[in-house]
Amino acid sequence: MALLAPRGGPPAPALIVDQWLNASEPLELERLRGKVVLLHAFQMLCPGCIAHGLPQAEHAHRAFGREGVVVIGLHTVFEHHAVTGPEALRAFNHEYRWSFPIGIDRASQGSSIPQTMRAYDLQGTPSLVLIDRAGAIRLQHLGRIDDMVLGGAIGRLLAEGGAAATPAAGGAGATASDAGCGPDACLPRP
Template sequence: MVAIGEKAPNLKLGKWVQGMETNFDKEGDNVKLVEVFQVNCPGCFMHSIPEIINIYQKFKGDGLTVMGVATAFEDYDKNTLENLEMLLTTGEVVGDTKQALSQYGQLKDGKLPYKIPYPVAMDSLVKEGGEPTKEKMTAFIKNQLPDFDSQPEDYKQQIFERVKGYFKSKEYSAETFEMYSLQGTPSTILVDRKGVLRDVSFGQTVNLESMIQKLLSE
């Protein structure tokens, strides 16, 4: 688990699909912004990715590096490397993303009306197998419920059972997603010029641009 204020470890990635292969340690003293999305995530394509593209266009000459990471923590049949490659080469979208964007008239000839201009990689997906360890479940729970230890025993037991069910239903572990304890997609990871993790956000990031401006001026 990585904490805000600590050195940000390199992203664990499966394959670079677009752009030059890179990572935090290769980006010198640039500010680094990572956009974590799923191919099957309507909100990612309706709001978050267009916002990140704007930020990229605005600050790319000022010392900001932007990277996209496609992850998968559900819908493993849709959040695939093949669908990511199709998206980046042809603009075609699938599943819920296609349905929502069609509904809101945001597709052009059935495809995304914009191209993602920054490098994009697929998260490293590791096949899950067997029973999750108690340590793994405890770490997962404490990240979501910091006061878990002070809860009554029967409540703790219920939570353990639910988390065990969750882990058993998972086909894969997405390594970057889990290493940064992300809660869903879209998420952003922000790292300063010294390589220190400064922010991790899930959903709409209201003050992302002002945080980036502040880090660029440090």
């Protein structure tokens, strides 16, 4: 299936991150132009993230890291805030030994949805966002995505040159039907 949105969309929103783990300095999407970026939004208590989302991000990091794909984890806490703060995340990260950089999405005032999650209009976790060499969102996917299909999308983006063309469509979204955590995904309460 043709998963990718057309080239030429607007730049992906900047990451609004408080702290970075597994990174010597903050990452900024603007500086990653020319690279393909795989952004993986997760929560440390989301079963689908731990069972397949985060291992898939690690897998992509190892498979495509040397080819120009930058994998970034984003801890988008929208529930259980009291027990999934930075200290808890660091313990989680230590035990699982993720090797890609992880940013902590900045909390919003007056909302449980953190700021980057809101800017991308992510529906829950795990969510995967593919950003092309020109900085545009080409895929947004909520829940589980097949390894071979994801590889196909990454391969297509890697084959593209670095410059954007005509301004066009934005990212494709995934719809969420239910709040709470299911086997594949966690969704915020509306």
